[in-house]
Amino acid sequence: DEMDVDTIWQDGSFVDWDDATVHVLTHGLHYGSGIFEGVRCYDTENGPAIFRWEEHLDRFYQSGQPYDMELPYSREELTEATLELLRREGLESCYIRPVAFYGYGSLGVSPKDNPVNVAIAAWPWGAYLGEEALERGVEVMISSWRKHASSQIPTNAKTTGLYVNSLLAGEEARRNGYTEAIVLNKEGNVAEGPGENIFLVRDGEIYTPGLSESILDGITRNSVIELARERGYTVHDRATISRGELNTADELFFTGTAAEVTPIRKVDNVVIGNGSRGPVTEELQQAFFDLVERRTDAHDEWFTYV
Ligand code: PMP
Structure with a gap:
């Protein structure tokens, strides 16, 4: 094949x-x-x-x-x-x-x-949003589609049927010239990407929506939270993030198995921070790749050797 x-x-x-x-x-x-x-x-x-x-x-x-x-x-x-x-x-x-x-x-x-x-x-599968995206970041669109509420369908289960929502949001974004979408939940707050969790950095602290915001309990999310805390960051992992806070963030990034740690440089054409990969994102991305490529001994219990 x-x-x-x-x-x-x-x-x-x-x-x-x-x-x-x-x-x-x-x-x-x-x-x-x-x-x-x-x-x-x-x-x-x-x-x-x-x-x-x-x-x-x-x-x-x-x-x-x-x-x-x-x-x-x-x-x-x-x-x-x-x-x-x-x-x-x-x-x-x-x-x-x-x-x-x-x-x-x-x-x-x-x-x-x-x-x-x-x-x-x-x-074999390379960088999900492109190799360049890991360094330069992606431009994303806030989807007009809302995420299904966790009261309507279990959003913490990775069910195939849920992904028609991801398809709609992702394709809408790409039709409009963006690389990826951000999907708001039913309340209008930030939930996640079509296949990624989202993180926000402001004044040196890190925020990510909690499970009650209708997100998937991402394994990369949990890993990055742990890596950030080990590096002394305060991580608010049950945050409610309003749409407007995205624009005033110092940094934004996606996490996911496919997307790994991908910076977000623009939201709906509004530049985020300095318009490229921010310093906290870069540090955590580096920590993530050092970890998964085993350039460190840390967290060997997270690996199953083939
Ligand atoms: N949210 C959604 C909707 C996803 O499909 C994924 C990918 N599984 C994620 C978040 C990220 O989860 P993980 O880090 O476990 O891949």
């Missing part, structure tokens, strides 16, 4: 990339009843290592809970399948995509007789 990967783990076995298919009457395809993860493996000084695999597995199982979706594989089985996939394909730096969904069976909205299918794919 074009990604130079030959196999995908699907329901307990390794199958050819082109054969990893589903029936068109798959429940998850019709109703968005799937859950997924996005995980990165880094080519580190000590060999390939998966960043925070255990936390991603925790979230994967937890995402199924509101939907009564019990995964028919243990943590050990999913871990072994993933490690075996990476070794087989000789993948070093890559993105890992576990997915589980209600499969082919009955077609009522309530799953009955539907199996829970599980697959894990992996492929």
Whole structure:
């Protein structure tokens, strides 16, 4: 295949990339009843290592809970399948995509007789918002679409169906010439990006919306909060951030498995701070890349070596 990967783990076995298919009457395809993860493996000084695999597995199982979706594989089985996939394909730096969904069976909205299918794919994937974005920052648009409220749908579960909102926000932004969107919650406060959490720096302190603001409990978010606190920063991790505060921020940045730590240099064409990567963002971005590429011994417990 074009990604130079030959196999995908699907329901307990390794199958050819082109054969990893589903029936068109798959429940998850019709109703968005799937859950997924996005995980990165880094080519580190000590060999390939998966960043925070255990936390991603925790979230994967937890995402199924509101939907009564019990995964028919243990943590050990999913871990072994993933490690075996990476070794087989000789993948070093890559993105890992576990997915589980209600499969082919009955077609009522309530799953009955539907199996829970599980697959894990992996492929090389560079900087999500572009290599240049990591240094220069991205220009973002505040989406006209609001994020679904956590009272309407569990926003802390990484459910496939939720991502049509991300698609709308991201595509609206790109149609308008921006790289990415910022999505406000139902109250009109800042929630997150379509696939990223957001951080704000003001007067040397760091703010990020809390879980009650309808965000995904990002694993990169949690890691960056910890790295920042270790460096002496005050981090307000249950902040409510109004739209207007974005414009007066000293710095803004996104975090996410795909986006890593990406500075935001403009919001709706208003320049943020000095209009490029700010000093706090740069320090935390450097700390993040030093960590994930293992140029430090810190937090070795966050890595699963392939
Ligand atoms: N918010 C949303 C909506 C996301 O899809 C993601 C990506 N999983 C994130 C935040 C960042 O989460 P993480 O750092 O765990 O990748």
